[in-house]
Amino acid sequence: MLDLTNKLVLALGERDGIPAPAIGACAEAAGGRVVYDVTQCFV
Amino acid sequence: MGWAGNPTLTTSAGSIPVAGRGHRPVVRAARFALAHVPGLVVAGSKPRRELAREGAALRKSLRAHLRDFETAVAYPPHQVMLGNLPPEALWDRPRPWHGTPITGARAEGPAGLLLDEATFHAWLVRGDAAKLLSLANDYAAALEPRLAGPRVATIAAAGVAAAVAAGAEPIYASPDRLIGALAAGHEADESLTGAVLLENLAAKVTGAVALRRLLDEVAPDEPADFLLGSGEEAVGDRYQRGGGNLAKAMGELAGLRGAGGADVKAFCAGPVHALILAGALVESGLYRRVIVVGGGSLAKLGMKFRGHLAAGYPILEDVLTGVAIDVAADDGRSPRLRLDAAATLRLGDGDAPHQVAQALTVAPLRRLGWRLSDVDRFAVELHNPDITEPAGSGNVPAHNYRLLAALAVQAGEIDRAGMAGFERAHGLPGFSPTQGHIASAVAYLSHAIAGLTEGALRRVQLVAKGSLFLGRMTTTGDGASVVLERNER
Numbered sequence: 001m002l003d004l005t006n007k008l009v010l011a012l013g014e015r016d017g018i019p020a021p022a023i024g025a026c027a028e029a030a031g032g033r034v035v036y037d038v039t040q041c042f043v
Numbered sequence: 044m045g046w047a048g049n050p051t052l053t054t055s056a057g058s059i060p061v062a063g064r065g066h067r068p069v070v071r072a073a074r075f076a077l078a079h080v081p082g083l084v085v086a087g088s089k090p091r092r093e094l095a096r097e098g099a100a101l102r103k104s105l106r107a108h109l110r111d112f113e114t115a116v117a118y119p120p121h122q123v124m125l126g127n128l129p130p131e132a133l134w135d136r137p138r139p140w141h142g143t144p145i146t147g148a149r150a151e152g153p154a155g156l157l158l159d160e161a162t163f164h165a166w167l168v169r170g171d172a173a174k175l176l177s178l179a180n181d182y183a184a185a186l187e188p189r190l191a192g193p194r195v196a197t198i199a200a201a202g203v204a205a206a207v208a209a210g211a212e213p214i215y216a217s218p219d220r221l222i223g224a225l226a227a228g229h230e231a232d233e234s235l236t237g238a239v240l241l242e243n244l245a246a247k248v249t250g251a252v253a254l255r256r257l258l259d260e261v262a263p264d265e266p267a268d269f270l271l272g273s274g275e276e277a278v279g280d281r282y283q284r285g286g287g288n289l290a291k292a293m294g295e296l297a298g299l300r301g302a303g304g305a306d307v308k309a310f311c312a313g314p315v316h317a318l319i320l321a322g323a324l325v326e327s328g329l330y331r332r333v334i335v336v337g338g339g340s341l342a343k344l345g346m347k348f349r350g351h352l353a354a355g356y357p358i359l360e361d362v363l364t365g366v367a368i369d370v371a372a373d374d375g376r377s378p379r380l381r382l383d384a385a386a387t388l389r390l391g392d393g394d395a396p397h398q399v400a401q402a403l404t405v406a407p408l409r410r411l412g413w414r415l416s417d418v419d420r421f422a423v424e425l426h427n428p429d430i431t432e433p434a435g436s437g438n439v440p441a442h443n444y445r446l447l448a449a450l451a452v453q454a455g456e457i458d459r460a461g462m463a464g465f466e467r468a469h470g471l472p473g474f475s476p477t478q479g480h481i482a483s484a485v486a487y488l489s490h491a492i493a494g495l496t497e498g499a500l501r502r503v504q505l506v507a508k509g510s511l512f513l514g515r516m517t518t519t520g521d522g523a524s525v526v527l528e529r530n531e532r
Binding site for chain 2: 015016017018019021022039040041042043
């Protein structure tokens with residue numbers, strides 16, 4: 001499993017894929033600190 | 044198609060044409076107006092920003108990748124939009140689809156028409172209520188046969204260039220052929236710059252052309268009571284940015300006299316929200332005929348052009364698309380708009396894709412005791428994958444269908460092995476221009492109506508999503524869905 005302890009995380013999500021809050025939750029579960037998260041729409 | 048005169052006069056008495064008791068709403072028809080505007084690609088948001096940074100070399104590259112009108116007409120996804128080709132015909136057609144043009148293709152069909160650029164310019168002249176548009180002398184003269192009446196200010200070519208240098212928005216017929224300019228509506232109003240006005244005018248005329256087409260072809264003697272605008276533009280001034288009601292401006296240009304109007308704003312989900320509201324207005328008995336309209340999005344022209352250049356494709360985002368959808372009291376034939384199967388994404392539903400699909404697709408079906416397999420076709424985000432994939436955005440409808448298939452597995456409707464076949468059994472290939480509110484489910488409407496009346500379809504669910512978070516006022520998204528059902532009356 002990915003260990004993100006002491007890592008800062010930029011979570012860039014996509015509406016029709018994985019939204020940023022979900023990426024952020026996974027990153028935090030892996031020990032990271034989410035400093036920026038944004039969900040984008042690419043269409 | 045007539046453009047001047049030929050007004051549709053209402054026979055309704057009073058300011059609110061009350062229909063009396065409620066009627067079950069049906070969706071009678073949908074018409075699309077596509078405008079092939081390669082010269083306006085440079086005015087799209089992305090190309091405009093990139094050209095400002097990179098200049099002449101990029102402009103040259105863009106020009107080399109623009110399509111001519113005949114090529115745009117023969118483009119298979121456009122033929123699907125016009126109703127000349129069923130969407131399913133794209134499944135087995137070799138991609139990219141521009142490599143297999145349709146021989147003998149026509150620029151109109153049962154679902155609408157595709158305007159060439161000069162005809163679109165003539166509509167700009169007609170739609171320019173504030174008389175801010177000027178055309179170069181020689182171009183205006185060449186346009187005269189298409190204008191047939193309306194007058195436009197003309198100036199020498201040097202005058203056009205001077206107007207642009209003074210801040211007017213340039214209008215090109217190709218990236219290098221300056222044919223006119225649109226002046227700002229106010230000397231210091233950021234909501235009325237020439238660029239903003241061109242965006243709004245483009246939306247107005249494409250919506251009005253779609254509306255006029257619908258009025259000419261569907262119940263031409265029947266008054267339209269109300270127009271619901273559902274496009275992506277923001278019409279207004281410094282004191283009311285996005286004030287709206289472009290619906291009435293479209294109606295005026297289309298020759299209507301008896302209709303009122305207002306706009307519904309919900310990003311790309313606007314048209315499906317508006318469809319539900321239109322149905323409710325008919326069902327309540329307030330109106331008998333409500334037309335949902337939406338104009339094309341100039342800002343989205345060339346949005347993925349970098350990917351197209353890299354792939355050696357033509358610039359595929361060179362069309363504006365307007366829509367008009369006719370919602371009326373039950374005629375005993377047209378597909379019913381099942382308001383009891385309508386859904387909107389509520390604040391607590393969640394924004395993860397599976398939560399959105401659950402709320403918009405599964406929950407309204409369950410409410411009526413239906414399974415996913417009771418819906419013949421799900422019309423989701425129908426973006427043309429040839430446009431999105433070269434830019435790294437993937438095949439959007441395929442992603443949506445994979446998720447629905449997973450939910451069908453979860454519900455025990457199909458086994459995992461059945462997931463692969465779900466897309467073809469219940470889905471559609473993406474064929475819509477990336478004009479967000481058009482691609483968001485309603486692009487399929489004309490085919491859905493044909494399939495639910497003359498074909499073998501029994502139910503179609505329209506599922507639209509809107510990215511509210513892009514406006515920076517919320518982190519949440521939006522969506523709306525509704526079911527169309529064969530009329531068994």
